Amino acid sequence: MNLSLMQVYASLKPELQSIENAMTRAVSSDLPLLSETSQHLLKAGGKRIRPVFVLLAGKFGNYSLEALEKVAVSLELIHMATLVHDDVIDDADTRRGQPTVKSKWDNRMAMYTGDYIYAKALTVITELANPRMHQILSHAMVQMCIGEMEQIRDFFNVEQNVRRYLLRIRRKTALLIAISCQLGAIAAEAEPAVDAALYRFGYNVGMVFQITDDLLDLCGTEKQIGKPPGNDLRQGNITLPVLYALEDDSVRESLLSEITAIRDSNGQADSTKAVQLVRSSKGIAAAERMADRYLAKALRALEGLPDIPVKKNLAEIAHFVAHRSY
Amino acid sequence: MNLSLMQVYASLKPELQSIENAMTRAVSSDLPLLSETSQHLLKAGGKRIRPVFVLLAGKFGNYSLEALEKVAVSLELIHMATLVHDDVIDDADTRRGQPTVKSKWDNRMAMYTGDYIYAKALTVITELANPRMHQILSHAMVQMCIGEMEQIRDFFNVEQNVRRYLLRIRRKTALLIAISCQLGAIAAEAEPAVDAALYRFGYNVGMVFQITDDLLDLCGTEKQIGKPPGNDLRQGNITLPVLYALEDDSVRESLLSEITAIRDSNGQADSTKAVQLVRSSKGIAAAERMADRYLAKALRALEGLPDIPVKKNLAEIAHFVAHRSY
Numbered sequence: 001m002n003l004s005l006m007q008v009y010a011s012l013k014p015e016l017q018s019i020e021n022a023m024t025r026a027v028s029s030d031l032p033l034l035s036e037t038s039q040h041l042l043k044a045g046g047k048r049i050r051p052v053f054v055l056l057a058g059k060f061g062n063y064s065l066e067a068l069e070k071v072a073v074s075l076e077l078i079h080m081a082t083l084v085h086d087d088v089i090d091d092a093d094t095r096r097g098q099p100t101v102k103s104k105w106d107n108r109m110a111m112y113t114g115d116y117i118y119a120k121a122l123t124v125i126t127e128l129a130n131p132r133m134h135q136i137l138s139h140a141m142v143q144m145c146i147g148e149m150e151q152i153r154d155f156f157n158v159e160q161n162v163r164r165y166l167l168r169i170r171r172k173t174a175l176l177i178a179i180s181c182q183l184g185a186i187a188a189e190a191e192p193a194v195d196a197a198l199y200r201f202g203y204n205v206g207m208v209f210q211i212t213d214d215l216l217d218l219c220g221t222e223k224q225i226g227k228p229p230g231n232d233l234r235q236g237n238i239t240l241p242v243l244y245a246l247e248d249d250s251v252r253e254s255l256l257s258e259i260t261a262i263r264d265s266n267g268q269a270d271s272t273k274a275v276q277l278v279r280s281s282k283g284i285a286a287a288e289r290m291a292d293r294y295l296a297k298a299l300r301a302l303e304g305l306p307d308i309p310v311k312k313n314l315a316e317i318a319h320f321v322a323h324r325s326y
Numbered sequence: 327m328n329l330s331l332m333q334v335y336a337s338l339k340p341e342l343q344s345i346e347n348a349m350t351r352a353v354s355s356d357l358p359l360l361s362e363t364s365q366h367l368l369k370a371g372g373k374r375i376r377p378v379f380v381l382l383a384g385k386f387g388n389y390s391l392e393a394l395e396k397v398a399v400s401l402e403l404i405h406m407a408t409l410v411h412d413d414v415i416d417d418a419d420t421r422r423g424q425p426t427v428k429s430k431w432d433n434r435m436a437m438y439t440g441d442y443i444y445a446k447a448l449t450v451i452t453e454l455a456n457p458r459m460h461q462i463l464s465h466a467m468v469q470m471c472i473g474e475m476e477q478i479r480d481f482f483n484v485e486q487n488v489r490r491y492l493l494r495i496r497r498k499t500a501l502l503i504a505i506s507c508q509l510g511a512i513a514a515e516a517e518p519a520v521d522a523a524l525y526r527f528g529y530n531v532g533m534v535f536q537i538t539d540d541l542l543d544l545c546g547t548e549k550q551i552g553k554p555p556g557n558d559l560r561q562g563n564i565t566l567p568v569l570y571a572l573e574d575d576s577v578r579e580s581l582l583s584e585i586t587a588i589r590d591s592n593g594q595a596d597s598t599k600a601v602q603l604v605r606s607s608k609g610i611a612a613a614e615r616m617a618d619r620y621l622a623k624a625l626r627a628l629e630g631l632p633d634i635p636v637k638k639n640l641a642e643i644a645h646f647v648a649h650r651s652y
Contacts, residue, residue, distance in 0.1 A: 029472060088437060108478055111414060111437055116471035118444070122464035129457040138448035145442035146355060152434055 004316045012055055015065055019051045022073045026120050037113045041080055049209075050075045052317065053177060054184035057198045059310040061188025070124050071183045074137070077121035079176060082144060084114035133183055140175050147171025155236030156263040158246060158256060162290075165240055166207070173213075174206025197301050201314060204298035208322045211291040214239035216325070218278050224325055230271030234262060240290060245283030255281075295322045330642045338381055341391055345377045348399045352446050363439045367406055375535075376401045378643065379503060380510035383524045385636040387514025396450050397509045400463070403447035405502060408470060410440035459509055466501050473497025481562030482589040484572060484582060488616075491566055492533070499539075500532030523627050527640060530624035534648045537617040540565035542651070544604050550651055556597030560588060566616060571609030581607075621648045 009016070020042075027038035051072035058068040088110045118141075125137055150168045154160050181202030185195040216225050217232045218241050225231075232239050238259075246252055258274035278284065298318045305311055335342070346368075353364035377398035384394040414436045444467075451463055476494045480486050507528030511521040542551050543558045544567050551557075558565050564585075572578055584600035604610065624644045631637055 112471050112475045119464055119467035119471055123468055126457060126460040126464050131455040131457055134452040134460050138445055138452050141445035142449055145438050145445055149438045
């Protein structure tokens with residue numbers, strides 16, 4: 001994390017701590033097993049980028065930690081719930097042979113844990129008596145589900161075009177970041193033009209975030225990304241650098257056969273060669289250029305906003321998101 | 327269906343048709359695969375008991391089909407989403423051997439279909455600008471998730487007591503029926519005392535509904551219930567008649583060993599003997615008595631309500647729920 005970003009986090013420390021505590025309270029339940037799973041997730045932490053955006057967006061209106069905290073907790077819980085559901089069936093797959101009753105239960109439990117966290121997120125945001133916020137959130141949830149399903153539908157689809165990829169990550173990732181900014185502004189009763197500009201900012205930062213994530217999965221070291229590179233490819237998730245690499249004649253044929261091998265092995269084949277091919281192709285630079293275009297759009301969305309100090313912070317975070325290495 | 331109940335459904339036919347159409351519209355999406363799954367579910371139909379309760383409850387206030395329809399669609403979609411999630415991991419279990427990528431996708435797709443239907447349900451109810459309704463719904467969703475998890479936790483737990491069973495079905499089933507009545511009344515701007523009485527009515531009918539369902543799973547014929555009896559036992563779901571049967575010394579020991587055999591066979595063992603033991607025990611009559619107690623409570627909840635014709639309809643439905651054979 002660079003220095004200016006650390007300063008942003010440091011300046012929000014008490015608020016972020018308060019949000020963390022509220023999240024812990026939100027997922028406590030009288031079912032010990034459930035509390036355990038949820039708390040485990042919470043402790044795993046994360047960049048809490050959505051809460052940061054909620055808080056910063058709130059500075060463009062009448063900053064009220066009470067309201068912003070509810071928005072932040074709700075959105076971060078929704079993000080957590082999607083992570084839980086992403087993992088549900090993967091887990092089963094790592095258990096070879098016939099699924100045992102126990103593994104079946106574990107998976108179901110994980111699914112219901114996700115459902116529970118979603119529902120808790122709703123109870124938190126509905127404490128704010130603003131139906132428009134509830135509408136925005138539920139519409140975003142619909143789109144996020146569609147994005148997840150599109151991702152599955154497009155697994156190993158090497159014929160998909162860039163537009164399809166962009167639409168998918170828009171739903172899967174960018175929208176929740178967009179509404180973090182938007183709902184933060186609405187909770188602080190900012191001007192409608194401010195909500196809209198912050199939404200555009202968040203949306204474009206969200207696109208940068210996902211494209212950078214997809215680049216890191218191919219170019220990062222195991223230490224940086226916490227898992228061996230090429231994880232997306234092993235799952236069948238064809239990301240932007242891969243799509244652009246497939247347009248590069250110097251690697252296209254070899255890359256196609258590597259991807260086919262991974263697909264035919266149920267994701268068990270080694271993805272090292274495929275990763276190397278993408279790295280050596282024009283795909284990396286092309287995806288980086290696309291990320292930079294979204295970064296520029298994000299920065300442009302900030303232009304019309306009032307010149308308060310937090311505006312600089314938002315720009316710094318956007319730069320960090322684009323150039324981070326983890 | 328008995329004659330008076332058929333008359334209730336007949337009198338609501340245009341409204342129920344309109345709700346059916348609205349549900350179809352709600353789950354249509356630009357993702358063909360998703361629309362297909364959802365439409366398939368819709369066509370499978372059901373008793374639409376929640377929409378019926380919403381509509382009837384609405385008669386105690388300023389009946390507005392527009393508002394009631396949104397409540398009904400939302401609650402029935404939530405019910406459908408829980409059915410989808412109930413089936414998710416079961417499906418994987420029927421595929422022997424190593425899970426294929428395809429089956430993994432199918433399960434994930436089913437999970438996301440459920441998530442999508444939940445989210446759609448939220449978009450429909452949030453069109454009504456009444457935050458209290460959103461709060462009631464989200465709190466109920468939390469409890470329903472806990473109920474589902476309690477059911478999994480208590481699979482094959484022959485030591486659980488009756489109170490634990492009742493708490494579980496309260497969350498899993500009764501609450502959604504309770505809020506169908508309550509939200510119908512709120513959408514029609516009925517008096518708070520009316521909301522509360524209808525909530526109590528719905529809650530008690532919901533308890534009757536689930537106990538009767540659990541009795542049918544043991545006492546019904548395959549034709550009546552659409553699957554071989556004893557399905558709950560094969561899943562490990564220990565229901566009220568079984569709990570009471572376990573208190574009957576004439577069958578306790580044999581029943582315990584049958585249940586253990588089912589558990590140890592991963593649910594593959596035959597449940598015919600266990601079903602016969604429960605049927606021959608005092609468990610059936612005891613569970614029927616409990617259902618009758620909840621029926622009496624449901625009817626009592628109606629007493630304070632204004633004497634409009636629909637009150638008689640609610641009583642008829644309660645009787646039907648208690649004595650139905652499918």
